[in-house]
Amino acid sequence: MDDQQIDGNTFINEVKGKYVLFYISSLGNISKEELLRLTNLYKRIDQEYNCKIVWIPIEGNWTDEKKESQFMEWRKMMPWYAVQYFSSPSYMYLKKEWKVRGNSTVVLINPQGKVKNTNALPSIKDASINFFDFLDIKVHTMLKPVVAHITKEDTQLQQSMENKGYTFFIGGKNQKTTSELCNKIIKAKPAIEKELKIQIGLATVTAASETEKTFWNGMENLFFSLAHYSKEYEYEQVTKEVHKLLSYKLHKDDIDGWIMLTKGWTVVTCGQSNTIFTTLEEFSFWKQHIIGKEWGHAFTKHHDRLITGKKGLSCITFQIAGNAPMHLDCPVCDDPMETKLVKYNCCHPRLQNAAN
Numbered sequence: 001m002d003d004q005q006i007d008g009n010t011f012i013n014e015v016k017g018k019y020v021l022f023y024i025s026s027l028g029n030i031s032k033e034e035l036l037r038l039t040n041l042y043k044r045i046d047q048e049y050n051c052k053i054v055w056i057p058i059e060g061n062w063t064d065e066k067k068e069s070q071f072m073e074w075r076k077m078m079p080w081y082a083v084q085y086f087s088s089p090s091y092m093y094l095k096k097e098w099k100v101r102g103n104s105t106v107v108l109i110n111p112q113g114k115v116k117n118t119n120a121l122p123s124i125k126d127a128s129i130n131f132f133d134f135l136d137i138k139v140h141t142m143l144k145p146v147v148a149h150i151t152k153e154d155t156q157l158q159q160s161m162e163n164k165g166y167t168f169f170i171g172g173k174n175q176k177t178t179s180e181l182c183n184k185i186i187k188a189k190p191a192i193e194k195e196l197k198i199q200i201g202l203a204t205v206t207a208a209s210e211t212e213k214t215f216w217n218g219m220e221n222l223f224f225s226l227a228h229y230s231k232e233y234e235y236e237q238v239t240k241e242v243h244k245l246l247s248y249k250l251h252k253d254d255i256d257g258w259i260m261l262t263k264g265w266t267v268v269t270c271g272q273s274n275t276i277f278t279t280l281e282e283f284s285f286w287k288q289h290i291i292g293k294e295w296g297h298a299f300t301k302h303h304d305r306l307i308t309g310k311k312g313l314s315c316i317t318f319q320i321a322g323n324a325p326m327h328l329d330c331p332v333c334d335d336p337m338e339t340k341l342v343k344y345n346c347c348h349p350r351l352q353n354a355a356n
Contacts, residue, residue: 011081017111019051024094025104026058027070034104035077042080044129053080058091126217134225139234143265146218150203150211157201164264166296167201172257178204181257181273188280195287196295216249220320241267247316261296269300271307279303315346
């Protein structure tokens with residue numbers, strides 16, 4: 001199966017209890033650039049995550065000598081395992097169960113043998129080894145890989161988040177927006193800090209920068225990871241907040257910006273600046289609902305009332321690159337159809353039904 005000619009049982013022992021990336025492609029749709037990226041990644045994930053890569057080449061005619069030669073050429077460039085003479089029935093299984101497409105793809109299996117991602121290649125290309133920070137995420141540390149690039153230069157903020165302190169993350173369409181939002185938050189939060197004897201951190205997601213790009217890539221990776229946990233009670237609320245936050249990326253007419261409140265490395269709530277500021281300004285009205293120092297819960301409840309009480313209720317719309325939850329097969333060739341962009345849009349069915 002690899003250069004050492006190990007047998008199937010030895011291979012199973014090699015990957016047992018480890019993450020496995022199945023790199024699936026035809027002999028004709030591999031690029032040297034893609035192989036170089038995976039090779040650089042493999043050197044680290046093998047050591048840091050005990051993760052193995054297995055190449056599954058999909059080819060219909062293994063009796064062709066040119067195919068054999070092509071296989072060996074690609075094989076020499078791979079420091080990981082490879083399967084040769086992969087059969088058509090096996091390919092049909094991958095096509096049905098893993099929705100394998102014509103393009104190269106990566107399927108991730110966790111140490112328990114469960115499929116974690118059937119299209120991990122785009123995320124790996126965007127995040128490299130950081131993609132693995134989103135595996136088996138914990139609700140209390142889920143934001144760490146998303147905002148680590150923002151907090152790493154601020155030792156005090158990082159320490160506060162490690163200690164489950166509260167932080168406002170601020171973003172908007174331009175630098176002027178985020179600067180104005182920062183100034184407003186700085187003016188609004190002292191009353192809360194004085195009353196509750198706490199310190200509230202502040203960080204910005206700089207508009208039109210690598211910081212912003214990395215932030216949104218991380219949030220999208222978190223979205224796919226949360227898909228495995230979204231029905232669990234502990235993850236349900238933060239999943240909703242992540243969905244809400246992703247919708248702000250699409251707001252082309254957004255001149256006021258957005259704000260995310262966190263406690264430690266998890267999301268408490270997020271919203272557009274007007275409702276967040278109103279919540280801060282109305283602190284004296286809802287502070288009696290704070291139990292101990294859990295003001296984040298009371299903050300969220302008051303903020304939610306403001307959102308649902310707005311006239312012309314605006315639900316969320318967001319789109320994301322990746323696989324749709326439901327796969328479709330081509331009606332002509334029966335191959336799985338590729339979905340490069342998924343759009344989620346609330347059409348207010350409850351409001352429409354109520355009006356009828």
